[in-house]
Amino acid sequence: MELPRATAHDARPKQVCVTFDGVSSCIAAARDAASAFLHGHAPPTQPTFHDDVLLVVSELVTNAVRHAPGPLTLRLALLRDRIEITVRDTNPVPPAGRTPDPTGGRGWPIIQSLACDVHVIPHHDGKTVHTELAW
Helix, strand or coil: EEECCCCEECCCCCCEEEEEEECCCCHHHHHHHHHHHCCCCCCCCCCCCHHHHHHHHHHHEEEEEHHCCCCCCEEEEECCCCCEEEEEEECCCCCCCCCCCCCEEEEHHHHHHHEEEEEEEECCCCCEEEEEEEC
């Protein structure tokens, strides 16, 4: 895990960036990394804020594991009034909603309902899904 540099006036990290191998076990590891980052850094103003962040992280990483072969990078950054969550993966195809069934289809609508901003940034070798949740 790459630890961010703190500013001179605040010793707490403002962002964290972690690269995972893209296998299914990294979903729990990404959630754990997000939980550790939030602990003491992101004061929730909503009772479900931490849970919402962990759910968005889980869904973004799960989508990357299921639809993009290879490594992925999770980045969390604290902004003035929100948290930015991004996942970069190796599949350039943007996420799309689908009719939910027993195997999935619920993650993308969950992400869109919890985030105040969602957009996809394509790259020649994949994409970055960028989300922000207000606190």
